Amino acid sequence: MGGSVSPVVARLARPESASWVLSVYPQAREAGGCFVPSTPRRGGQGVRGQAADAERARDEAARRARAKLRRYCATNRLNRLGTLTYRGAGCHDPRQVRADLGVFFPVLRAHLGGGAFPYVWVPEWHPGGHGLHVHFAVGRFIKQSVIKRAWGRGFVSIKQLNDLPVGSGTLDQARLAARYLSKYVTKSFADADRPAGLHRYEVAQGFQPKAVRLTGHSADHVLGQASAGFGAAPVLRWSSADLSDWRGAPAIWAQWA
Structure with missing residues (x-):
């Protein structure tokens, strides 16, 4: 499963009997899932489109993002x-930032030969009141001068994330980049002035992770299947069973080196 799809792929539809369902992302080397009952749980009696617990709903949305x-x-x-x-004086218009980024990446791609490449970018309000700036991540070497020419609106910086333990590879570096960017995404959920309808981050299309769906009779069963595919036990594992105040369906998550 390390670089391909496991032959053990469950149906995407709801299982006929209650079971654990695990979504495995082979290239990302992680998986997450939950217990799925055979009969869907009845929905609440709250107002349609309005969360019963707004703070909890916001935290859950941030977690998914x-x-x-x-x-x-x-x-x-x-x-x-x-x-x-x-x-x-910077830019204080979130829509203008997105318009500028909509120009920047195609221009950068043209400077690099025209081929598509994966990237992600996240806007952040400058703590010094200079408006918005943008953090982005790529997976290839790009000269700073090329980025500056493509941006053309101010200053640029870029660095490879090498401040990791000896033996760390590009996967570890990418996970570190995601942690940095996730901080800015999380902050956006507290931005009361953020215009409605704007994405909190943007990615290059065509590079989305592919998931493999596994089913089993227990959390250990589905994680065992995933571990067999990766050829190793997970280095990190989380279970909702360890949380006394967990209110959702039983859930698990794991990550492999």
């Missing part, structure tokens, strides 16, 4: 972090 971002970075080995800053 971080997970998607982490898997994208890991799958594509995005191990170089860059920053784009506006000159002068």
Whole structure:
């Protein structure tokens, strides 16, 4: 499973009997899943479109966003972090930032020969009041001068993430990049002035992680299948069973080196 899809792939539909369902992302080398009952749980009686617990719903949305971002970075080995800053008084218009980035990446791609490549970018309000700047990650070497020419609106920086233990590889670097970017995504959930309808981060299309779905009679069963595919036990493992205040379906998550 390390670089291909395992032959053990469960149906995407709801299982006929209660079981554990695990979504495995081979290239990202991680998996997450939960217990799925044979009969769907009845929905609550709250107002349609309105969460019963707004804070909990916001935290859950932030968690999902971080997970998607982490898997994208890991799958594509995005191990170089860059920053784009506006000159002068900066830019204080979130829509203008997105328009500028919509120009920047195609221009950068043209400077690099025209081929598509994976990337992710996240806007952040500058703590010094200079408006918005942009953090981005790529998985290839790009000269800073090329980035500056493509940006053309101010200052740029980029570096490979090498401040890791000896023996770390591009996967470890990409996971570190995702942790940095996830901080800015999480902050966006507390931004009350953020215009509705704008994505919290953007990625290059065509490079989304592919998932393999496994089913089993227990959490250990599905994690065992995944570990057999990776040829190793997970280096990190989390279970909702360890949380006394967990209110959702029983859930698990694991990550492999």
